Amino acid sequence: MNWLTGSWALIGELTLTHLTIAVPAIIASVLIAVPIGAWAQRSKGVGGVVLSFLTVLYAVPSLPLLIVIPVLSGVALRSRVNMVVVLTIYGIAVLIRQCAEAFAAVPADVLESADALGMSRFRRFCTVELPLAVPVIVSGTRVVITSTVALVTIGAFIGVRSLGTLFTDGFQRGLTVEVLAGLVMTIALALLLDALAVGVGALMTPWRRK
Numbered sequence: 001m002n003w004l005t006g007s008w009a010l011i012g013e014l015t016l017t018h019l020t021i022a023v024p025a026i027i028a029s030v031l032i033a034v035p036i037g038a039w040a041q042r043s044k045g046v047g048g049v050v051l052s053f054l055t056v057l058y059a060v061p062s063l064p065l066l067i068v069i070p071v072l073s074g075v076a077l078r079s080r081v082n083m084v085v086v087l088t089i090y091g092i093a094v095l096i097r098q099c100a101e102a103f104a105a106v107p108a109d110v111l112e113s114a115d116a117l118g119m120s121r122f123r124r125f126c127t128v129e130l131p132l133a134v135p136v137i138v139s140g141t142r143v144v145i146t147s148t149v150a151l152v153t154i155g156a157f158i159g160v161r162s163l164g165t166l167f168t169d170g171f172q173r174g175l176t177v178e179v180l181a182g183l184v185m186t187i188a189l190a191l192l193l194d195a196l197a198v199g200v201g202a203l204m205t206p207w208r209r210k
Contacts, residue, residue, distance in 0.1 A: 003175055003177055003178055004177055004181060007178075007181070011166070011181055011185060014161060014162060014163050014165055014166060014182075014185075015163060015185050015189065017080075017161050017162055018149070018152050018153075018162040018163045018185075018186070018189060019189065020080065021080050021083045021084060021087070021152050021155070021160075021162060022087070022145075022148050022149050022152050022189070022193070023193070024084050024088075025083070025084045025087035025088045025091055025148050026087075026091060026141070026144055026145055026148050026193070028084070028088040028091070029087075029088050029090075029091025029092050029094075029095055029141075029144050029148070030091075030095065030137070030141055030144070032088070032092050033091070033092045033095040033096040033099050033140075034099050034130075034137060036050070036092070036096055036099070037095070037096045037097070037098070037099025037100040037102070037103060038099065038100075038103045038125065038129070040096065040099075040100045041099075041100040041101075041103040041104045042103075047100065050096075051096060051097050051100060054092060054093040054096055054097075055093065055097070057089065057093050058090060058093035058094060062086065062090070062151055062154050063154060063157060063158070065086050065089070066082060066083070066086050066154070066155070066158055067158075069082055069085050069086055069089075070082050073085065077158060077159075078158055078159040078160055079160070080160065082160070083152065083155045083160050087148050087151055087152065090147065090148070090151060091144045091147070091148055094140065094143055094144050094147060095137075095140045095141065095143075095144050098136055098137065098139065098140030098143075099133070099136075099137055099140065101136060102133035102134075102135075102136035102137050102140075103129055103133050105132075105133070105136065106128070106129050106132045106133060107132075110128060110132070111124065111128065111129070114127075114128045131204065131205065134201060134204045134205050135201065135205060138197055138198070138200070138201035138204075141197050142194050142197050142198070145190060145193045145194050145197055146190050146194065149186060149189050149190040149193065150186065150190070152164065153167060153182070153186060156168045163182045163185050163186050163189070164182065165182075166178050166179065166181055166182030166185075167179055167182045167183075170182065
């Protein structure tokens with residue numbers, strides 16, 4: 001417990017660092033997966049190939065990918081950018097199939113009504129398809145949040161500081177309390193971001209609260 005009382009500043013610093021890696025990756029995953037998912041749903045042939053490729057990509061272990069991405073992109077191995085890129089790839093792989101299913105579930109008669117009103121494809125997507133797909137997209141985003149917050153800790157193995165640093169340091173020094181502090185804070189961050197996603201989803205779908 002002596003370690004805990006003298007390490008609140010360190011825990012706060014690592015928590016903030018963890019957030020600065022996880023949040024951009026989650027946001028980028030959603031912004032990229034939603035339009036690609038909508039396109040994949042419309043383009044059954046090519047879209048199916050893309051979905052299958054991303055599903056296979058998700059099976060690639062995170063540590064090798066953290067090493068390969070810097071070789072391909074030129075970013076530094078021990079940089080937050082490397083972590084954000086890899087986590088975004090994983091997030092897209094998790095979310096894109098649910099995005100495609102969300103848009104596929106929009107009733108055909110609703111789309112026909114929008115077309116009958118003379119809506120352009122872009123306007124129909126923004127005002128009809130996307131709002132109706134939001135609940136499923138939010139559900140998928142919650143999965144991305146959990147996996148992303150957890151995967152950020154892997155960066156500690158290549159020297160990227162985060163709450164995972166408490167795991168590696170704790171194991172090396174035999175400090176169980178340090179490992180537990182990292183575990184508790186990681187879970188707390190995941191729950192906080194999950195609650196935020198639920199709140200955003202509720203704001204975007206006010207009709208579901210009536």
